[in-house]
Amino acid sequence: MIKPLWVIIPAAGVGQRMQANCPKQYLPLAGQTILDRTIDIFISHPLIAGVLVGVGENDAYWSDSKWQQHDLVHMFVGGKERCDTVQKGLRYLLDTVDVMQQDVLVHDAARPLLSQAALNRIIHHTSDQGALLAMPAKDTVKLQVLGQPLVDATLDRGTIWLAQTPQKFPAQALLDALQQAQAYGVVVTDECSAMEFSGWHPDLVIGESSNIKITLPEDLLIAEALFSYILDSNSKCNS
Numbered sequence: 001m002i003k004p005l006w007v008i009i010p011a012a013g014v015g016q017r018m019q020a021n022c023p024k025q026y027l028p029l030a031g032q033t034i035l036d037r038t039i040d041i042f043i044s045h046p047l048i049a050g051v052l053v054g055v056g057e058n059d060a061y062w063s064d065s066k067w068q069q070h071d072l073v074h075m076f077v078g079g080k081e082r083c084d085t086v087q088k089g090l091r092y093l094l095d096t097v098d099v100m101q102q103d104v105l106v107h108d109a110a111r112p113l114l115s116q117a118a119l120n121r122i123i124h125h126t127s128d129q130g131a132l133l134a135m136p137a138k139d140t141v142k143l144q145v146l147g148q149p150l151v152d153a154t155l156d157r158g159t160i161w162l163a164q165t166p167q168k169f170p171a172q173a174l175l176d177a178l179q180q181a182q183a184y185g186v187v188v189t190d191e192c193s194a195m196e197f198s199g200w201h202p203d204l205v206i207g208e209s210s211n212i213k214i215t216l217p218e219d220l221l222i223a224e225a226l227f228s229y230i231l232d233s234n235s236k237c238n239s
């Protein structure tokens with residue numbers, strides 16, 4: 001029997017690579033903001049207990065969110081790096097509800113196209129090592145010579161996966177792992193790498209190519225094109 005899960009949505013980034021006039025999570029996608037679209041993925045799922053949204057210290061946009069008054073949505077102030085925002089979200093959660101040993105999901109605000117089918121895969125996946133959505137590499141992968149745009153080697157594509165989110169770990173174990181990585185000066189760009197540093201070997205759960213992270217301007221065009229495809233996929237999932 002799966003207990004409903006809390007989800008932490010890191011949304012405190014500035015979107016530098018997007019080069020927009022606002023943080024990218026507040027850019028429009030099919031008539032709503034990217035962030036509101038991302039919250040929408042979780043808010044009515046029967047196995048989601050609540051949504052924690054980490055926004056920037058000087059965020060001037062959250063107050064316009066369609067979800068900011070919703071009973072299941074709680075805002076907190078994020079940190080300098082994504083891992084700091086996730087740590088602050090975990091501390092907020094652990095101070096508010098007793099979920100120490102329970103799994104939490106962490107999902108990028110910048111991934112508004114996660115389908116219900118993929119969300120269900122990670123929610124229903126059971127493991128004592130945690131789990132993350134990821135995609136096997138489709139292209140040949142080259143290792144670069146450090147500091148020069150030259151090929152050093154070709155990696156075995158059969159062992160390369162590209163991490164996505166949601167990533168699912170026990171709340172307290174994830175907080176401990178993030179704190180330990182920070183204490184050792186290890187830069188972590190996802191929750192899984194912090195858990196690996198603590199010796200965990202999380203399960204790889206197949207994500208989907210459409211679960212893109214909106215990072216560069218062209219990703220907005222891709223997201224708009226994919227949005228109706230995801231709506232259709234969700235209607236089949238819920239039928």
Ligand SMILES: Nc1ccn([C@@H]2O[C@H](COP(=O)(O)OP(=O)(O)OP(=O)(O)O)[C@@H](O)[C@H]2O)c(=O)n1
Nearest residue numbers: 010011012013014015016017080081082109110
């Ligand atoms: N201090 C930070 C940095 C990032 N994020 C969030 O982490 C997710 C993934 O990060 P990324 O795609 O890198 O977003 P940005 O950091 O905003 O992008 P950039 O690196 O281009 O500035 C985003 O939803 C972003 O809002 C966060 O919550 N706190």
Ligand SMILES: C[C@](O)(CO)[C@H](O)COP(=O)(O)O
Nearest residue numbers: 082108163164165189190213
């Ligand atoms: C968490 C993540 O989306 C997994 O691929 C990715 O690491 C986020 O990286 P970013 O540089 O913070 O976008």
